[in-house]
Amino acid sequence: MNRRMRVELFFLDNLIWAIIVLFFGINAFFTPSFLKYENIVNILYHSSILSMLVLGQGIVLITGNIDLSIESTLAFAPAIAMLLATKWIAAGLNPYFSIILTVLIGACVGLANGFFITRIGINSFIHTLSLLIILRGLTLYLVPFAIFKLGPVYTFLGSARMAGKIPVAVLLMFFIFFIMAVILKNTPFGRYLLATGGNPIAGFISGINTKRMVVFAFIISGSLAAVAGLLAAGRQDAVNNSMGKDMVLFTFAGAILGGCSLSGGKGTALGILGGALLLGMINNSLTLIGINVFILYATYGLLIFIAVILDRIRVKLRELVFYQENIRKLRSKANAARL
Amino acid sequence: MKAGNKSNNPLLRLERVSKLYPGTIALYNSCLELLPGEVHGVIGKNGAGKSTLVKIISGIIPPTSGLILLQGEEHRALTPMEARQHGIGIVTQEPQVIPDFSVAENLFTPAYPCNRWKSIRWSQINARAAEILRQTGIDISARAKGSDLTISEQQLLLVTKAFYVDNAQIIILDEVTASLSEKDERLLYEMISREKAKQKAIIYITHRMAEIVKVCDRVTVLRDGQTIVTEQVSRLNERELSQLITGQEFPRDSQKMPESKASAASEQREPVLLSVERLTKAGNYYDISFDLHRNEIVGLAGLRGSGRTEILKTLSGILHADTGKVILAGKARGIGSPAEALKQGIAYLPEDRDREGLIEKLSVRFNLSLSSIASLRKGLFLDKKAELSRTKGLVNLLSIETPSTEEEVHYLSGGNKQKVVVGRIISRKPKIFLLDEPTKGIDIGTKASILEMVRTKLRENAGVLITSPGLEDLIAVCDRIIVLHEGRIVNEFLKRDFDESRVYLAMQGMRP
Numbered sequence: 001m002n003r004r005m006r007v008e009l010f011f012l013d014n015l016i017w018a019i020i021v022l023f024f025g026i027n028a029f030f031t032p033s034f035l036k037y038e039n040i041v042n043i044l045y046h047s048s049i050l051s052m053l054v055l056g057q058g059i060v061l062i063t064g065n066i067d068l069s070i071e072s073t074l075a076f077a078p079a080i081a082m083l084l085a086t087k088w089i090a091a092g093l094n095p096y097f098s099i100i101l102t103v104l105i106g107a108c109v110g111l112a113n114g115f116f117i118t119r120i121g122i123n124s125f126i127h128t129l130s131l132l133i134i135l136r137g138l139t140l141y142l143v144p145f146a147i148f149k150l151g152p153v154y155t156f157l158g159s160a161r162m163a164g165k166i167p168v169a170v171l172l173m174f175f176i177f178f179i180m181a182v183i184l185k186n187t188p189f190g191r192y193l194l195a196t197g198g199n200p201i202a203g204f205i206s207g208i209n210t211k212r213m214v215v216f217a218f219i220i221s222g223s224l225a226a227v228a229g230l231l232a233a234g235r236q237d238a239v240n241n242s243m244g245k246d247m248v249l250f251t252f253a254g255a256i257l258g259g260c261s262l263s264g265g266k267g268t269a270l271g272i273l274g275g276a277l278l279l280g281m282i283n284n285s286l287t288l289i290g291i292n293v294f295i296l297y298a299t300y301g302l303l304i305f306i307a308v309i310l311d312r313i314r315v316k317l318r319e320l321v322f323y324q325e326n327i328r329k330l331r332s333k334a335n336a337a338r339l
Numbered sequence: 340m341k342a343g344n345k346s347n348n349p350l351l352r353l354e355r356v357s358k359l360y361p362g363t364i365a366l367y368n369s370c371l372e373l374l375p376g377e378v379h380g381v382i383g384k385n386g387a388g389k390s391t392l393v394k395i396i397s398g399i400i401p402p403t404s405g406l407i408l409l410q411g412e413e414h415r416a417l418t419p420m421e422a423r424q425h426g427i428g429i430v431t432q433e434p435q436v437i438p439d440f441s442v443a444e445n446l447f448t449p450a451y452p453c454n455r456w457k458s459i460r461w462s463q464i465n466a467r468a469a470e471i472l473r474q475t476g477i478d479i480s481a482r483a484k485g486s487d488l489t490i491s492e493q494q495l496l497l498v499t500k501a502f503y504v505d506n507a508q509i510i511i512l513d514e515v516t517a518s519l520s521e522k523d524e525r526l527l528y529e530m531i532s533r534e535k536a537k538q539k540a541i542i543y544i545t546h547r548m549a550e551i552v553k554v555c556d557r558v559t560v561l562r563d564g565q566t567i568v569t570e571q572v573s574r575l576n577e578r579e580l581s582q583l584i585t586g587q588e589f590p591r592d593s594q595k596m597p598e599s600k601a602s603a604a605s606e607q608r609e610p611v612l613l614s615v616e617r618l619t620k621a622g623n624y625y626d627i628s629f630d631l632h633r634n635e636i637v638g639l640a641g642l643r644g645s646g647r648t649e650i651l652k653t654l655s656g657i658l659h660a661d662t663g664k665v666i667l668a669g670k671a672r673g674i675g676s677p678a679e680a681l682k683q684g685i686a687y688l689p690e691d692r693d694r695e696g697l698i699e700k701l702s703v704r705f706n707l708s709l710s711s712i713a714s715l716r717k718g719l720f721l722d723k724k725a726e727l728s729r730t731k732g733l734v735n736l737l738s739i740e741t742p743s744t745e746e747e748v749h750y751l752s753g754g755n756k757q758k759v760v761v762g763r764i765i766s767r768k769p770k771i772f773l774l775d776e777p778t779k780g781i782d783i784g785t786k787a788s789i790l791e792m793v794r795t796k797l798r799e800n801a802g803v804l805i806t807s808p809g810l811e812d813l814i815a816v817c818d819r820i821i822v823l824h825e826g827r828i829v830n831e832f833l834k835r836d837f838d839e840s841r842v843y844l845a846m847q848g849m850r851p
Contacts, residue, residue, distance in 0.1 A: 005742075186720045188712045195709055198698035205657065205695050206710045206763060207681040265700050322750050325742055 008321050015314045016257055016274035019307065023278065027285045034288055041165060047280030048169040049074075049235075051273065052228035053247055054254035055180060056221030058272040061255050062184075063217040064197035064264025065124035069113060070225035070251065072135035074244030077105040077226035078233040079139050082147045082154075095153035103226045109135070110222025114215030132248070139241045146240035150233060158234015169231045176227070181269035193217060197264025253304045254279045257311060278307065348411070350375050350509055350540045351396070351427075356405030358391050365391040366402070369566040371559055373509060375538040378531060380551040380572065382544075383561035383584055384843075385808035389544050392561070393511050396542070397429045398422035428507030432514045432643075434493035438486035443468030445485050445496060446504050471503045476526055491520040498527060502534055510534070511542045516550060517643050528554055546642045548577050548584075548847050562586050577849065578840075585810070585839040609633040612802040613685075613771055615654070618663030623649040624826040627663070631771065631802040636793065638813035639806045640846055641823030647806045648690055650823075651773045654804070655687030656680040667771075681710060684770035688760055688777055690806075696760040699749035703741050704730045706748050706759050711766040733762040737792065754785030761789060765797070772797050774805040778812050790816050810839050810846075824848040 011018065027034040053070050060067040081102040085093040093101070113131060117124045160168045184190035195203040196213040204210045225244075233239045252262075258275025260267035282303045286296050351373040358366040366388045373379055383389050394400045395407070401416035408414070409425050417425075436445050443465045451459045452467075468481035477499065479492055488496065494515055501510050516524055531541060531554055543555055551558050552572060559569040560583045567583055575583075609632040618627040624646035631637055639647040652658040654665065656674040664671045667683055674680045677687065689695035697706055707730050708715060715726050730744050737758040741751055748759060757777065764772065774793065778786045794816045797803055807813050813820055814837045822830040822845040830845040832838075844850075 182720070186723070188716060188721060191705065191709070191712055191721075194701060194705070195698055198701050199694075201695050202689075202698050203709070205655070205677045205687060205689055207678040207767075208709075209676070209678055261700075265698060322746070326750075329742070 002325075005321060005325055009318065012314050012318045012321070013259075014271070014274075015310070016259065016271055016278065019310060020274060020278050020281065023281055023285075027281070027288075031285070031288050034285060038165075039284070039288070041167070041170070043277070043280050043284045044170045044173070045167045046284065047277050048167070048173040049228045049231050050247060050250060050254065050279060051173050051276035052176070052224045052231065053244075053251045054258070054276040054279075055177065055269070055272050056224035056228075057248075057251035058255040058258060058260050058267050058269075058275075059180070059193065059224075060124075060217045060221045061260040061262065062193050062197045062264060062267045063214050064200065065117065065214060065217065066128060066262075067113065067218060067221045068125065068128040068248050069109065069131035069135060070221055070228075071244040071246070071248040072132050072139065073106050073109045073222055073225035074229040074232060074247070075139045075143075075239070075241060076109070076135040076229075077102045078229040078239045078243075079143050079147070079241070080105050082150060082233070082239045083142060085154075086147060095151050098154055099157075099230065102230055103223050106222040106224070106226025106229070107219050108222070109225075110219040111215065113222065114218035117218070118211040118214050136241075136245075143239060143241045146238045148238050150237055150239070154230075155234035155237050158231040159237065169235070172227075172231070176224070177269050177273045184267075184269055189216075194265055194267075197266075199265070250279055250304075253308070257304075257307050259311075279304070348375075349373055349408070350410060352408040353392075353396070354406040354408065356392075356395060356402045356407070358388075358395065358400065359403045364564050366395070367564045368405070369561070369564070370569075371566065372569070373540045373542065375508075375540055376535055377556045378535060378541045378543050378554055380543045380545065380555035380558035381561065382546070382548070382551055382558060382580070384810070387561040387584075388564040389561055390513070391564075393429065393513055393542070393544065396422070396509075397427055397511060423505075426506070426508035427511070428501035428505050428509070429511040430494070430497045430501050430513065430515050432517055434490060434497050434518060436485035436488065436493045436496060438484065440485050441481065442472070442479055442483050442485065442488070442496060443481040446471065446500050450504075471499060475499055475503070475530055477523075489520070490518045491523045494518045495523045495526060498530065502530060502539075507539070509540050509542070511544070513544045514546065514643070516545060516547070548580050549849075551580065552577065560584055577844070577847075581840045581843050581847075585843050587839050609635065612668065613654070614666045615650075616664040616666065618650070618653065618660045618665065620649060620653060620658065620660045622826075623658075624823070627828060629821055629828070629831075631804060633800060633802055634798050635819070636798055636803040636805060636817045638817035638820040639804060639823060640810060640813055640820050640842055641806075642846055644825070645823040645846070646826040647823055648775055651687065651775045651804060651806065654680070654771075655685055655773050657687070681767060681769070685773065686710070686764035686767055686769035686771070687773045688764055688775055690775040690779065692757055692760050692779075696763075697748050697756060700747055702745045702747055703734070703739065703751070703759060704744040707733050707744075707762045707766060710763050711768075729766065733766060736765075736796075737762050738788070752782075754781040757781050757785065757789065761792065770801050772801060772803045772805075774803060776806055776808055779808050786812070810842055814839060814842070822846055 033039060053074065056070050057067060081098045084101070085098045109131070113128055116122050116127050157168055157172055162168060162171065184193070192208045192213050195208055196210045200210045229243065232243045254275040255267070255272055256262070257278055258267065258273070259271035282300060286299055291299060349372045353369060353371040355368045355370060356366060357368055369388065369392060371392065381389055381392065395402050398417035398419040398421055406413055406415065407417060437448065440448065446468050447464050452463050453459055465481050472479060472481060477492070477495055479488060485493065498512065498515060501507050516527065519527060534541065545551060555572045557569060558572050558575070560567045562584065611630045612633050613631040616628050619625050627650055639650065641647045649658055653660050654674065656676045656679055665674060672683060674683065674685070680687065693699065704726065708726050712721065715722050715729070727744065734741065734744060739755050739758045739762065741755065748756060751759065761777065777789055777793070790812060793803060793805065805813065805817065818834050820832045820837065820842060821828055822832070822842060824846060825848065829848060832842055
């Protein structure tokens with residue numbers, strides 16, 4: 001592989017970041033306030049909740065499955081934890097424990113998802129669709145009115161700010177993405193996840209417990225959805241029953257933009273982060289421009305549409321790079337034969 | 340075509356038809372003549388060109404050169420549509436019925452009888468389907484779903500469709516008996532003899548010589564892409580046929596039967612790595628017993644459906660036997676999954692490398708280290724340097740042609756893909772290799788290098804069980820060949836007794 005090819009591939013494989021830079025530039029040109037430190041922090045802060053869901057969805061997509069239930073888990077996990085802490089248990093709960101409990105509830109939802117999908121053999125789309133509805137319904141029933149006053153410890157992750165006004169949520173987001181990046185790239189477990197989605201039969205034959213990998217992926221996505229729930233609840237110092245509503249479709253947009261494939265076996269944490277941040281930026285810029293509220297949603301969709309088309313072009317270009325490399329090799333072989 | 344009066348004009352003639360692929364000659368100057376009212380057998384080893392010939396006749400691929408004469412018209416090539424219009428029908432090895440359609444719907448797809456408003460006349464379809472089924476004697480309901488049929492019934496249904504609904508004049512039956520039950524096989528033979536009387540022509544492709552003798556009038560033998568001979572079946576016996584197919588004479592002293600097991604074991608001084616005792620999986624294989632020694636290469640020879648793949652899949656933990664024992668290093672073991680098999684030092688190279696062997700959208704490095712990655716750990720994390728150096732080592736060892744170790748596997752050629760799978764299983768350093776058709780669908784050069792690899796590197800301190808689509812590969816590398824027929828071990832040959840024609844006869848379930 002020559003240097004030029006390497007550069008081309010590097011560019012194509014990280015196209016999402018190039019799009020982000022481009023989008024950033026365009027926005028900075030038209031709305032100078034976009035560039036302000038506060039606004040950039042704001043974008044990151046507002047992306048942090050969705051990014052957790054996008055990451056979870058990405059991990060599940062990598063194994064070749066789909067998780068629709070994450071947006072309901074986002075509300076369900078903190079709702080149960082807070083109901084226990086404020087209502088069901090008279091003595092209340094240790095606030096640190098309720099944080100752990102929230103994540104555990106998310107993990108359990110994921111474990112249940114994984115169990116039914118791998119052991120009973122239900123299609124992941126259908127199964128998680130039912131859970132999406134069940135969990136939202138339960139949350140609506142159990143939390144008819146919002147639960148207020150969650151306490152400073154529980155809301156710390158969602159609302160506190162560090163020096164330089166950097167929200168803790170943003171730091172947490174980067175930290176979790178870093179951990180996932182290391183897991184996907186540098187551990188056998190990450191390889192097994194990719195192999196499971198890339199070709200489950202080949203993965204199984206080469207000695208991977210592919211079913212277990214799918215279960216783990218769902219546990220991760222459930223836990224991340226619960227973390228997203230923690231952030232959302234912390235931000236508004238309340239748990240209400242509509243948290244996370246309609247977010248799940250955007251998680252697909254973000255994950256696909258980030259290089260995941262609906263057929264599995266593709267995806268990196270860095271790419272997924274890019275996908276999530278691009279969604280956040282699009283949202284922010286549309287608000288800043290002051291676009292008509294009624295057309296905002298459609299415009300959001302249009303920009304995602306364009307980005308997904310760009311992603312298809314990226315895949316085609318990538319194939320072209322390899323094709324040209326092959327042509328070049330054949331030519332040089334032919335030349336060598338002539339000499 | 341009216342019966343009788345034109346019976347000497349061939350329905351179809353292929354003249355000097357060739358098909359060249361880059362690197363291989365699939366068919367070379369082949370000729371075939373098909374008379375009305377005859378069953379014409381086409382026989383040959385795997386890779387002899389049978390399927391290429393069939394694909395050319397049914398219009399799936401165009402020939403590189405040569406002429407196709409259909410009822411007097413000359414064609415350079417046919418399209419599938421033209422072939423249909425000329426009354427050519429084909430039934431392939433793998434039955435393809437639409438699972439959610441009824442038997443009647445399957446029969447009449449896509450040419451449904453309609454009324455003038457283009458509305459399908461269901462009552463007519465069901466009545467006609469029931470009538471056809473009654474005539475042919477197939478005992479299934481016209482309203483049963485495709486998915487409710489056994490494979491054998493599905494296959495028979497498609498044959499019926501070709502004969503009675505599509506009303507083809509030339510019908511190609513491509514190894515259809517491979518998936519037919521005994522009862523359905525008889526129904527097929529009856530159907531064939533009825534259709535023969537109607538002056539239709541049937542091209543009958545099979546691996547089983549007994550069938551050729553039973554149902555065919557004439558037979559064309561293919562070998563290495565060439566038509567060797569076309570002959571009246573009545574003038575040939577099975578021995579002569581087997582010689583024509585393999586291209587090898589029987590040795591003069593062919594009376595001498597090879598001594599089996601006793602001498603085989605006495606020749607082996609190496610310890611037994613694996614021994615299989617009375618392994619049975621109903622419907623696949625029965626009473627399989629054999630030993631595999633260290634430094635030994637044992638071939639499993641058999642036709643499709645003889646159970647060779649299933650035995651290897653059982654030993655690698657993908658399938659599970661009903662009864663019997665697998666003894667590894669002196670201890671009986673259950674092998675529950677491929678992961679367990681690998682732990683016990685058994686590596687399996689799957690027959691279908693694209694579907695079962697490779698993760699094509701991931702890199703060469705990823706695929707090569709997939710099975711052995713746990714050993715590349717440094718603490719919690721992967722030792723990437725060690726991984727890269729091992730990957731490069733394997734790429735060099737197997738001379739895998741790839742621009743880099745990061746190339747995605749689907750950009751590689753078939754032969755190089757196969758080398759990647761071989762590399763993956765070598766990297767785990769197993770004690771027992773199970774190689775299921777490692778030479779399938781790869782070019783001659785790669786084939787030679789893979790076989791060489793098996794003979795030198797793989798057998799070092801390990802035992803190898805190997806199957807192959809071609810006997811010549813087994814003869815080239817094996818120390819011993821175990822012959823399977825319909826799920827049972829029928830014979831065993833030692834290296835000094837290897838003889839292609841004899842092994843071929845044994846694979847047919849006949850005494851050599």
